[in-house]
Amino acid sequence: MRIVYPTVSLQNILAVTPELLREIGVTALILDVDNTLSLHGSQSPAEGTVEWSWNMRQNGIKMMILSNNTRDRVRPFAAQYGLDFLSRGCKPLPFVYRSAARKMHVERKSVAVVGDQIFTDVLGANLCGMKSILLEPIQKEGSFSFRLRRKMERGIRNRLQQDKVDRERK
Template identity: 45%
Template sequence: MGIFKPTAMRGRVTELTPDFLSQLGARAVLLDVDNTIASYTSHEPIEGAVQWAQNMVEAGFRVMIVSNNFKKRVEPFARRFGLDCISFAMKPLPCGYLAARKRLQVPCRECVIIGDQIFTDVIGANLCGMKSVLLTPIEPEEGITFKMRRHCERGLREKYRNRKDGIQ
């Protein structure tokens, strides 16, 4: 598998079902925050995200928030969702993902990363031997580095969206 290739692509986190995640072989779910469970400008989760996470836990998944953002941004979401979290995860480096895997006591191959960025979430998952679900970003980011990354991602997203190998 290519380092940029997600295991699957979807629109919003709330579209993911326990059956779908089980089909990926997942027992643990690692959630990004910005543009995954909330827009990057909001302090509120998107509609249905908290209930979705509760449903995943009730379905037997171990769920944790893993974000590159700072503790003061990530911890309020973790409290609202009733989840453990790792902030300043340094994605795509494996350290944050591996720390989450260790806390959740699940092998890497049974973890799925859910996020909106190829160059952090997907690469990090692939480096760790984890699955990934690439989501459509909730809103466009303003910063120049984000705009550059999104520009570079565009072609990869189109390539994977148009393939017929099950990642949709």
């Protein structure tokens, strides 16, 4: 089941640093929107994330936004970061990640997908040979389909947490 495990798991996007990316050989990021950069459906960037994105770019990290949400939702949001974007992404299907890598002129193995969902963000990245960075969702969602998805994620997230504890003990 390696295909559903991320390269790295972190609390939130602000914990992604140029140093960490250098360690895992990543020079470009594909960023999810809902519950990664903002609350679900919100046009307001989460605190510190616009500055974070500028800092990453100043450190030579390329990035673009990729969301399964609509163009109307994603375009004005991406504009606040000054970032290129793809909407209606059909994540986790690999073709959309491949076109994102092409747009950024980077090899797939140098790209990390950053997102809050295992069965879209992480799975899609792993399916097409990219790295993946799993975050905690900014806020828990209320709908039935989301609760189901989070329930399916729980075992994997628990295991990641356990791995972290084991590493710290060593």
